[in-house]
Amino acid sequence: MKLLKTQSLQPKHLRMIMHNRTKKISDKARANILSRLESADQKNSGLMPERVQSAAVFSSPDNLLSTFIDEFEKVNGQVVVCDNQLAVARQLVELADEHCWNNVFCLEESLLPYIPDSIQLGNDEDFESMQVGITGCELLIARTGSVMVSSAVASGRRLNVFPPVHVIIANVDQLVPFLDDAISRFNEKYKDNMPSQATVITGPSRTADIEKTLVMGAHGPKELIVLIHQ
Numbered sequence: 001m002k003l004l005k006t007q008s009l010q011p012k013h014l015r016m017i018m019h020n021r022t023k024k025i026s027d028k029a030r031a032n033i034l035s036r037l038e039s040a041d042q043k044n045s046g047l048m049p050e051r052v053q054s055a056a057v058f059s060s061p062d063n064l065l066s067t068f069i070d071e072f073e074k075v076n077g078q079v080v081v082c083d084n085q086l087a088v089a090r091q092l093v094e095l096a097d098e099h100c101w102n103n104v105f106c107l108e109e110s111l112l113p114y115i116p117d118s119i120q121l122g123n124d125e126d127f128e129s130m131q132v133g134i135t136g137c138e139l140l141i142a143r144t145g146s147v148m149v150s151s152a153v154a155s156g157r158r159l160n161v162f163p164p165v166h167v168i169i170a171n172v173d174q175l176v177p178f179l180d181d182a183i184s185r186f187n188e189k190y191k192d193n194m195p196s197q198a199t200v201i202t203g204p205s206r207t208a209d210i211e212k213t214l215v216m217g218a219h220g221p222k223e224l225i226v227l228i229h230q
Helices: 011-044 064-074 085-099 109-114 124-129 179-190
Strands: 078-082 132-135 139-141 146-150 165-171 198-201 223-229
Touching (some): 064 078, 078 085, 085 109, 085 165, 085 223, 139 179, 146 165, 146 179, 179 198
Parallel strands (some): 078 223, 132 165
Antiparallel strands (some): 139 146
């Protein structure tokens, strides 16, 4: 009786067989994906379907100002409502006296009338020792207690991130309910001349990356104050 000899496959042959099988599976999967994409493209004419909002997740605030104050204070922001420009100036004097501000920066000419003569503004030589930066903003978002700023102002991006204290002077007309509303108004304002940067700020800078310990002012101002006037 003769015994049949079996030939064992070498590792090289095994690797080739496995490679061919893997390639066939990969090619089949790729062909399936391409087929589905082509089918979707023909069905939708290459366009994404329009977003359909079946229901509002959050109801529209009845009072934009009170909603903004509530949400802003939840994230450790400070809000002071002022009746007019003079009241804003008085509030700045009180803050400066209370916190001993002596190196304040404001680079926006439209805001200079709000700043009383008793507050001496710093110059570029004092920039690195700045204590407070005063800026305007684009919009106030009530539902999230956020402030939208952009680089379109004279101070650019510097005063939004560098000083330990960031003071924002805003008008009640800048209040909007939701982020969608802020984006729509921002786009309408600048249209084809968009600023190079726009940021939504929600409260003072904070991080808890290191051992889950909350640290304020790690990446920007540790105090955020909004003065809102009529």
